[in-house]
Amino acid sequence: MKRLIFVGLICCTSLIRAQDDSKYRPVIHFTPPQYWMNDPNGMIYHEGTYHLFYQHHPYSSVWGPMHWGHATSRDLIKWEHQPIALFPDKNGMIFSGSAVYDKNNTSGLGKNDKGPLVAIFTYHNDSLAKQGSYIFQKQGIAYSNDDGKTWTKYDGNPVLKNPGIKDFRDPKVFWHDASKKWIMTLAVFDRLHFYGSNDLKTWNKLSEFGVGFGVPNVLWECPDLFSMKYMDKTIWVLLSNINPGGPNKGSSTQYFIGEFDGQTFKPFDKEIRWADFGPDEYAGITWSNTGDRKIFTGWMSNWLYAQLVPTETWRSALTIARDLELKYVNGKYYLASMPVKELNAYKEKALPAQNGSWIFKKSALFEANQLPVEDFQIEISNEKGEVVTIGYEKASNNFYIDRIKTGNINFHKEFPQKSLSKRISFAQSINFKLIIDVASIELFADDGLNTMSSIFFPTTPLSKIKVKTATKGNANDYRCFELLSALQ
Numbered sequence: 001m002k003r004l005i006f007v008g009l010i011c012c013t014s015l016i017r018a019q020d021d022s023k024y025r026p027v028i029h030f031t032p033p034q035y036w037m038n039d040p041n042g043m044i045y046h047e048g049t050y051h052l053f054y055q056h057h058p059y060s061s062v063w064g065p066m067h068w069g070h071a072t073s074r075d076l077i078k079w080e081h082q083p084i085a086l087f088p089d090k091n092g093m094i095f096s097g098s099a100v101y102d103k104n105n106t107s108g109l110g111k112n113d114k115g116p117l118v119a120i121f122t123y124h125n126d127s128l129a130k131q132g133s134y135i136f137q138k139q140g141i142a143y144s145n146d147d148g149k150t151w152t153k154y155d156g157n158p159v160l161k162n163p164g165i166k167d168f169r170d171p172k173v174f175w176h177d178a179s180k181k182w183i184m185t186l187a188v189f190d191r192l193h194f195y196g197s198n199d200l201k202t203w204n205k206l207s208e209f210g211v212g213f214g215v216p217n218v219l220w221e222c223p224d225l226f227s228m229k230y231m232d233k234t235i236w237v238l239l240s241n242i243n244p245g246g247p248n249k250g251s252s253t254q255y256f257i258g259e260f261d262g263q264t265f266k267p268f269d270k271e272i273r274w275a276d277f278g279p280d281e282y283a284g285i286t287w288s289n290t291g292d293r294k295i296f297t298g299w300m301s302n303w304l305y306a307q308l309v310p311t312e313t314w315r316s317a318l319t320i321a322r323d324l325e326l327k328y329v330n331g332k333y334y335l336a337s338m339p340v341k342e343l344n345a346y347k348e349k350a351l352p353a354q355n356g357s358w359i360f361k362k363s364a365l366f367e368a369n370q371l372p373v374e375d376f377q378i379e380i381s382n383e384k385g386e387v388v389t390i391g392y393e394k395a396s397n398n399f400y401i402d403r404i405k406t407g408n409i410n411f412h413k414e415f416p417q418k419s420l421s422k423r424i425s426f427a428q429s430i431n432f433k434l435i436i437d438v439a440s441i442e443l444f445a446d447d448g449l450n451t452m453s454s455i456f457f458p459t460t461p462l463s464k465i466k467v468k469t470a471t472k473g474n475a476n477d478y479r480c481f482e483l484l485s486a487l488q
C-alpha cells in the first residue's frame with residue numbers, strides 16, 4: 001500500500017511538473033522541443049527560409065554534451081522544429097558558432113556549381129579539458145548542399161587549431177568585400193582575435209582587440225563584427241558577450257562602435273554600450289546573409305540561474321528577433337533594436353482599456369507614444385497580486401523592470417531584482433513597446449535605444465496590464481494588442 005501511495009505521489013509530482021512546464025512556455029518566442037537550450041547559433045537566411053541553430057542538450061534539462069538543434073521559419077516568429085543538425089563526435093561537443101553562404105564556392109565544398117552553406121563552430125573536447133589540457137577548444141566546419149537540411153562535417157577538421165589558450169571559441173564569420181576574404185571573430189578568454197581566410201579552411205591571424213576595453217576581468221564569448229550604414233557612412237559594430245559583468249549582474253551583451261580595415265578593429269571611444277540592459281539577454285549575435293538588414297537574436301536567460309529556472313521538460317527561450325539600426329545621440333553612435341516588423345502580422349485588434357487596465361490572455365504587445373519625460377509605471381499582474389513592474393524614473397533617469405514580486409523567485413538569490421537601464425536618448429518625449437509573453441517581458445524604449453529583457457515565473461498567469469502614473473494616467477496614450485500564438 002505504502003508503495004502504491006509512493007508511486008502515486010511520484011506520478012502526481014511529475015504530472016504537476018509537466019503542467020508547470022507548459023504553463024511557462026511562451027507562445028510567440030522560440031523554445032526547444034524538449035530539454036536544454038542556450039545560445040542561438042549559425043543563424044542564416046537562405047532561399048526564403050530562416051535557419052536557426054542553437055546549443056542544445058536533447059537528453060537533459062541542464063547543460064551537457066552540446067549539439068546544434070535546428071529550426072526553420074519563413075518569418076522569424078513561427079518556427080518549425082527540424083532534426084538535430086550537428087552531433088558531438090570524437091573531436092568533442094559542438095559549441096557555438098556561425099554559418100555563411102559560400103556563394104562562390106571558395107571552399108570547394110559545393111556541388112553542381114552551387115555554393116554550399118558552411119557552418120563554422122567550436123569543437124570542445126571535454127575529456128581533454130578534464131585532464132587539465134589547455135588545447136581542448138578548436139574550430140571545425142561542416143557544410144550543407146541541400147539548403148541547410150543536412151550537414152556533413154569537413155574531413156580536414158579542425159580548420160583552426162588551438163595555440164594553447166583555454167578559452168578559444170565561438171567563431172563568427174562574414175565575407176569582407178573590400179579585402180576579398182572571410183573574416184572570423186573569435187572569443188579568446190578576455191579578448192577577441194580576428195582571423196582571415198580565402199577558403200574557410202585555412203585561417204591566418206590578423207589582430208586582437210579588447211585589452212583596456214569593455215568590462216575588465218571577465219570572460220568574452222560569442223562575438224560578432226558587422227558593418228552598418230549611417231547616412232552615407234559605413235560604421236562597424238563589434239558585439240562581445242561577457243560573463244559575468246552585465247549591467248544587471250551575470251551574463252550580457254556589450255558592444256563597441258568603430259572602424260575595421262580588413263585587419264584591425266578600432267573603436268571610436270571607450271564607452272561600454274549594451275545591446276540589452278535586462279538580466280535575460282545573452283549570446284546575442286546577428287543573422288547571416290540578410291543583406292543590409294541586420295537582425296539580432298539572443299538567448300533569453302542568464303548563466304547565473306539558467307539551469308535552475310522552474311521548467312524541466314524544456315528550458316529557456318530566445319528573444320524576439322530584433323531589427324538593428326544605428327542612431328546618433330549627442331555625438332555618439334548607438335545600436336537601437338526593435339522587434340522585427342514580421343511580428344505585426346501576429347497582432348490581433350487593439351484591446352479596449354477598462355479603467356486604465358487591459359486584460360490579455362497569454363501574450364500582448366503594449367505600446368505608448370509621446371509620453372512626457374516624467375515618471376511612469378506599468379504593472380502586469382495576476383489575481384494573486386503577483387506583479388512585474390516596468391517604468392521610468394525621472395530623478396535617476398532610469399528605465400526599470402522589477403520582478404521582485406513575480407511569484408516563483410527563490411530558485412536563485414540573484415533572481416529577485418529590479419533591473420535598471422540609464423536612458424540614452426535626450427528626446428523630449430518617450431515612446432516604448434513591451435512584449436509580454438507568459439513568462440517574459442521585453443522593453444524597447446525610445447525606438448529601441450534602451451532595450452531590456454527579463455523572465456519571471458508567476459504561480460498563475462499574469463493577465464492584467466495597468467498604467468500607474470503620478471503625473472499622467474491617460475489610457476489614451478497607450479495601445480494594447482493581444483498577440484496570436486505562433487506555436488504549431
Ligand code: FRU
Pocket residue numbers: 038039055066095096097122169170221222283
Ligand atoms: C555562451 C557559451 C559559449 C559556448 C557555449 C557552450 O553561452 O558559453 O561560449 O560556445 O555557450 O554551450
